[in-house]
Amino acid sequence: MRTTTSNLHLASLMALTAALAGCGGTTSDNNTSAPPPPPPATAPIALHFVQPTENVLEPGASEPLAANVVVNGSTAPNGTVTTFSVSPSGAAALSPVAPTTVAGVASTTLTVSSLPPSATFQVGATATSTSNTAGDSLTYYVRPAHQALQVLVPAYFSATGTSSPWATLTSGAASYPDVKITAVASASDGVLTATSKADDDLLKAIKDFKAVAGTTNKVIGYVATSGSGGSRSVADVKATIDNYIRLYPDQLDGFFLDGMATDSARLAYFQDIYNYIKALASGMSKGATPPNAPTVIGNPGTYPVAAYAGVADTLVTYAGNAAAYQAIDPQPASTWVYAKDNTAQGMLVHTASTCTDMQAAVKHANRPRLNTGLVYATNLAVGASWSSLPTYWQQLLGTVDALNKQRPLPLC
Structure with a gap:
């Protein structure tokens, strides 16, 4: 008995269906093995220091420090947490360490320890929006106490x-x-x-x-x-x-x-x-x-x-x-x-x-x-x-x- 072209096509489709079934593949919307949907878009975030204007301080000096935070191209919502840090940690103190933003700005106060002249240290700041994190850093130098001009x-x-x-x-x-x-x-x-x-x-x-x-x-x-x-x-x-x-x-x-x-x-x-x-x-x-x-x-x-x-x-x-x-x-x-x-x-x-x-x-x-x-x-x-x-x-x-x-x- 001759096999017609239609019969060959039918046999091929049946074989393919069986193979997919064996591998768990299906076109059904109810199949839990389907590829997961793409993750939701994350909000881009940016952070940069807006203070200080000087990065040379004296031992024991205190000065304000602030960072500007932007989310999705706009001022970060009030209450966005920004975390500040010092390296090495004993070089200076920060208060508060994790302030929240007000009008897009997170503010803290930096107080230098009793460091020797020419010492250096770094201050960093980070903020997070969903899964994105942005940060900035500054290098500080320590000089002797200022003398009169x-x-x-x-x-x-x-x-x-x-x-x-x-x-x-x-x-x-x-x-x-x-x-x-x-x-x-x-x-x-x-x-x-x-x-x-x-x-x-x-x-x-x-x-x-x-x-x-x-x-x-x-x-x-x-x-x-x-x-x-x-x-x-x-x-x-x-x-x-x-x-x-x-x-x-x-x-x-x-x-x-x-x-x-x-x-x-x-x-x-x-x-x-x-x-x-x-x-x-x-x-x-x-x-x-x-x-x-x-x-x-x-x-x-x-x-x-x-x-x-x-x-x-x-x-x-x-x-x-x-x-x-x-x-x-x-x-x-x-x-x-x-x-x-x-x-x-x-x-x-x-x-x-x-x-x-x-x-x-x-x-x-x-x-x-x-x-x-x-x-x-x-x-x-x-x-x-x-x-x-x-x-x-x-x-x-x-x-x-x-x-x-x-x-x-x-x-x-």
């Missing part, structure tokens, strides 16, 4: 005459006796030899400046460590230091080393000079011990490698244009600055054209993030930056005084 004046100008900038410098010091000023006096552009002679006008100006009643102002000698022929030898630099002492006896409180390098190649050179200066006593005789040892300020003009912090009491980590200074930031490459007092850093800013520009520069230096304690700004431009005092000299002193006393800044 001081003024560092590159007083490379002439001392001749009653109307010289030195006279203005001295009158300003008398007007603001609470503002400590360190003036850098320059004789023969920082290169003195055995045949050099004292500048009598400069000597008198230094004495007048230091004699201002009620002040603790200093004068340090400008020393060039490089010239047109390259680096000066250690012997020549030491000779300049000795001749400053010979020509201006009992008047100098230390030295300003201009042209300091930034890499480790010349570290030994500056270490030798630093040790030589520190061996000079107050009054510049041999055999000093701290705190009477002379002050050493180095001027690399930018952030050097960290080891240079050991060859100067203060490093000028910025010397340049006021506008560019607003972008200066020691993080992340030079966070070693937080191991030192703010008085271990200085800045010299030129082309701060207006009093307002000056105040912006000084306020930037005073930020914990910059950790800079010796400041100077002038309206004079590059090429003659330090040839006189700024037109807003009195306002500069008043600005520093106001910041130190937490008072409103003087009007410009």
